Every structure is written in structure tokens, then in C-alpha cells.
Amino acid sequence: xxxxxxxxxxxxxxxxxxxxxxxxxxxxxxxxxxxxxxxxxxxxxxxxxxxxxxxxxxxxxxxxxxxxxxxxxxxxxxxxxxxxxxxxxxxxxxxxxxxxxxxxxxxxxxxxxxxxxxxxxxxxxxxxxxxxxxxxxxxxxxxxxxxxxxxxxxxxxxxxxxxxxxxxxxxxxxxxxxxxxxxxxxxxxxxxxxxxxxxxxxxxxxxxxxxxxxxxxxxxxxxxxxxxxxxxxxxxxxxxxxxxxxxxxxxxxxxxxxxxxxxxxxxxxxxxxxxxxxxxxxxxxxxxxxxxxxxxxxxxxxxxxxxxxxxxxxxxxxxxxxxxxxxxxxxxxxxxxxxxxxxxxxxxxxxxxxxxxxxxxxxxxxxxxxxxxxx
Numbered sequence: 001x002x003x004x005x006x007x008x009x010x011x012x013x014x015x016x017x018x019x020x021x022x023x024x025x026x027x028x029x030x031x032x033x034x035x036x037x038x039x040x041x042x043x044x045x046x047x048x049x050x051x052x053x054x055x056x057x058x059x060x061x062x063x064x065x066x067x068x069x070x071x072x073x074x075x076x077x078x079x080x081x082x083x084x085x086x087x088x089x090x091x092x093x094x095x096x097x098x099x100x101x102x103x104x105x106x107x108x109x110x111x112x113x114x115x116x117x118x119x120x121x122x123x124x125x126x127x128x129x130x131x132x133x134x135x136x137x138x139x140x141x142x143x144x145x146x147x148x149x150x151x152x153x154x155x156x157x158x159x160x161x162x163x164x165x166x167x168x169x170x171x172x173x174x175x176x177x178x179x180x181x182x183x184x185x186x187x188x189x190x191x192x193x194x195x196x197x198x199x200x201x202x203x204x205x206x207x208x209x210x211x212x213x214x215x216x217x218x219x220x221x222x223x224x225x226x227x228x229x230x231x232x233x234x235x236x237x238x239x240x241x242x243x244x245x246x247x248x249x250x251x252x253x254x255x256x257x258x259x260x261x262x263x264x265x266x267x268x269x270x271x272x273x274x275x276x277x278x279x280x281x282x283x284x285x286x287x288x289x290x291x292x293x294x295x296x297x298x299x300x301x302x303x304x305x306x307x308x309x310x311x312x313x314x315x316x317x318x319x320x321x322x323x324x325x326x327x328x329x330x331x332x333x334x335x336x337x338x339x340x341x342x343x344x345x346x347x348x349x350x351x352x353x354x355x356x357x358x359x360x361x362x363x364x365x366x367x368x369x370x371x372x373x374x375x
Contacts, residue, residue, distance in 0.1 A: 001033060004077060007087045009034040010108050011073040016055075016062045021104045023050045027059075028091065028107070038063050079211055084200075085112050085184060096120070102229040102255050106208035110184045113204035116175050121303040122152035123292070124227045124252075126245040127161025127237035128270050133367060134332045135238035135270055137375070138262050139164045142235060145289040147174035149304050154179065154230050156223060157196075157205070159189055161237050161245070170198055177230065180207040181223035182215035224248040225255070232299050233258030235292065236283065239273030246273035249283060259283040260292055265333070316363065322346060322354045327363060327374070334371035 001009075012034065013024045026049045031037040037059075045056035062069065080087060088095050090107045097120040099105050123146055127135060139161050146153055147169055155165040157178035169176035178199050182188050184207045187196045199205055208226065209219060224247055228234050234252040236259070239245035249259045261283035264271020277283035286292055293300065316327060322344075329335070329343050340355070341348050355372055358364035365375040 003089075003092065005034075006091060007077075007089055007108065008070055008073045009037075010089045010091075011076070012062070012066060012069050014108060015069050015072070017058045018055050019059070021107050023048075023055070024107045025090065025105070026050055034066075038066070076211060079185075080110075083185065085110060085211070087111075088115070096230045098122075098231065099226065099229045102225065104225070105229070106226065109206055109208055110211065111204050111206045112184050112200045113177075113202075115204055116152060118150075118175060118303055119152050119154075119177065119230055120232075121300055122154050122175075122177075122231045124154040124231040124234045124248070125161070125165045125237065126155060126224075126227065126234060126239075126248045128239050128243055128245060129158055129160035129162075130270065131160050131164070131238050132264075132268060132270050133334045133371075133373060134264065134268075135161060135262075136164060137332060137365065137373060139237045140168050141375075142237070142262075142289065143168040144172055146292075147172035149289075149293075149300075150174070151300065151303060152176060154227050156181070156220075156227055156244075156248075157188075157192065157199075158244070159191075163192060163195065166195055166199060166203075170195075170202055173202075176203045178203065178205050179223055179226045179230075180205060180209070180215075181219040183207055183209050183211045183213040185211045186213065186215065188215040220244055221247055221251075225251045228252035228255055228257055231257065232296055233260060233292065235260045235262070235286070236274050236277060237262050238264060238268075238270040240269055241272040241276060243273050246277065249273075249277055253282050258295055260286045260295070262286060319358075319361075319363075320354075322350060323358055326351065326354050327358060330364065330372060330374045332374050334367055334373045337370040337372070340372065 013019055030048050042056045045051050045059055046053060088109050090105055094115050143165050152175040153169050154177045155162040166176055166178055184205050187193050228248050228251050234249055236245050236249050252259050259282055261274040261277045263278060263285050264274055278285045284295060325344050340351050355364055362375055364372055366372050
């Protein structure tokens with residue numbers, strides 16, 4: 001059977017009422033070809049795990065309507081060929097290996113771009129749509145460090161943390177996938193149109209939803225299980241207590257995947273979810289890349305291109321006295337130059353000179369408005 005014929009068959013099964021991914025996989029294990037299924041009796045169908053009488057009848061009704069369903073698929077396939085989209089099924093060898101192992105693996109994925117066999121070593125990074133400067137900084141830092149180790153990254157293409165993840169991966173020429181809660185032909189959010197096209201060239205955009213599916217709220221929880229399912233572990237940067245990133249982490253726990261969380265300020269709404277994950281023991285507290293690598297050392301070893309125990313903390317022992325004073329009062333939340341001046345008793349000009357020196361040493365980062373924070 002050709003890949004097109006296989007995909008047509010699996011698409012047919014996805015259109016049968018009350019047939020989910022798990023039951024479709026059971027059917028595929030029993031009937032390897034559509035001809036076998038179409039010739040089956042109701043008793044043969046009822047002998048498959050999870051296929052009850054009402055579902056058996058629904059399958060037989062769909063068999064009678066198979067020409068219409070196949071015609072639908074042919075239109076989908078034409079569009080895929082015209083606009084360079086692709087389909088992949090759970091029976092194809094290039095299907096993401098980790099995703100096959102979750103309970104309800106999507107039996108059919110639509111995508112644009114390319115898959116890599118390295119995705120079995122991937123990590124997902126997720127977070128709030130409204131990150132603080134602390135969250136933005138940590139997102140860039142962890143994404144850059146993970147990218148430097150040649151570890152693929154998965155995220156959800158949403159505003160905020162997800163967008164920073166994808167942009168940082170592309171800047172560092174690292175493999176990354178965006179999992180959509182809509183059709184792969186629907187750019188959402190639309191302001192990420194440029195990023196969408198860059199991802200299609202250098203990564204992959206993935207969805208289990210058909211072409212044209214809108215980004216409805218109900219789609220995103222199922223999207224999240226794919227993000228965590230492709231990955232060995234999930235890193236949550238910032239999340240509210242009811243955020244989608246928190247849901248992704250909880251799904252990852254159910255999938256028996258590692259979960260990591262960056263701790264945040266106890267009064268920050270954006271850190272309520274991450275702090276709660278740590279508090280419950282559902283996530284490992286991480287402050288640097290080594291915390292992740294130590295946990296996943298054996299699983300990541302084949303893909304790493306650096307010493308796994310290389311430390312990333314900056315050495316501040318060679319700073320001059322003024323630099324040490326300034327560095328000691330900075331944190332990972334922005335501090336204005338006027339506050340630095342007041343707290344250090346150094347002149348504004350001295351502060352700026354030493355801050356510039358700290359920037360050159362990659363110890364301090366400046367953001368618009370003359371605000372500074374640790375790098």
C-alpha cells in the first residue's frame with residue numbers, strides 16, 4: 001500500500017463517529033488494509049478491543065459512505081501537494097518516536113516543514129502569553145543553552161514564551177517544532193506570519209487538526225499533549241495557576257515525562273503556576289541548564305555535542321570593586337539606572353561605565369528605558 005493509500009485509509013477511520021485515536025490503532029492492528037476492514041462483519045468488529053456494537057454499526061455505515069469520505073481526502077491531498085503541506089501517519093517510519101508512546105497518539109498528523117530523527121531527544125519549552133522581563137530573559141537563556149547542545153525544541157507558537165522559544169531557536173539554527181491548535185494552514189496568532197514561514201523553512205509546523213480548522217479554545221488542551229508527547233521533558237518558564245503551560249506540564253506528568261520549572265517571585269501572578277508545580281513535587285526546580293542535563297543525562301547523551309557537566313555560571317571573581325557593588329544589587333528583574341545610582345552611591349556616569357563593562361562581560365543585560373538586570 002502506498003503512503004497516500006495508507007493515509008486515505010486512516011483518514012477514513014478518523015471520520016467515523018466515536019472512533020478516537022486509541023480505537024483506531026486497535027483497528028489498524030486488526031485490519032492492515034481497507035479491503036480487510038470493508039469486508040469485515042459486525043462480529044469481527046466487536047471482537048476488537050474498545051469496539052462495541054454501536055461503534056461497529058457506525059463503522060459499517062461509514063463503509064457505505066466511503067466514496068464521499070475518500071473524495072474529501074483527495075481534496076485534502078491536492079491542497080497538500082499544491083501548498084507543500086504533508087501528512088504522516090502513526091504507521092510511517094518518520095512519525096515522531098516519542099509521540100508513538102503516549103496513550104492517545106494522533107494517528108494522522110498534518111505538517112509543513114521537515115521532521116528529524118533527532119526529535120526523540122527533544123525538550124519542550126512552554127509558558128505564559130504575558131511573560132515578565134524575568135521570564136523573557138530565562139526563556140532566551142534556556143533556549144539558547146539547549147540549542148547550543150544540539151537538542152531539538154518543541155513549543156506551541158502562542159504569543160509570549162512560545163514565540164520567544166521559536167525565534168531564539170531559529171536565531172541559533174536549532175531544530176524546533178511548533179504544534180498548532182488549529183489547521184497547519186491557519187496562521188495564529190497572525191502577527192507571527194513571518195515566523196510561520198521561517199519555521200516552515202527551517203523547522204516544522206504540526207497539527208492533528210484538518211486544514212482550515214480554527215484556533216478554538218477546545219483544541220489547545222489536545223494540542224498540549226502533542227507538545228509534551230514529542231519531548232523527553234517539558235520546561236515551564238512562567239505560568240499562571242490556570243495557564244495552558246501548567247496544563248501541558250500536568251499532561252507531561254501523566255505521560256511519565258520529566259517536568260522542569262523555573263521558580264519565580266511569590267507575588268508574581270506569572271509564577272504562581274511554576275511555583276505550584278515545584279511545591280507539589282510535579283516539577284524539578286531548575287536554575288540553570290545543568291539541572292535539566294543531570295536529570296536526563298543518559299537519554300540525551302547520544303545527541304549532546306558538549307561535555308554534559310560543563311557549567312554555565314559566570315565567573316565574577318575578576319570584577320573591579322565598582323562592578324562587584326553594582327552586580328551585587330542587580331537581580332533578574334529590571335532595575336532602573338536611578339535606583340542603581342541611589343543604592344550604590346556611585347555617580348550616574350560611573351554606574352553607566354561599569355554597567356557597560358558588565359554588559360561586555362555578558363554579566364548584565366540592558367533593556368529599553370535604562371533598565372538593567374543580571375544576564
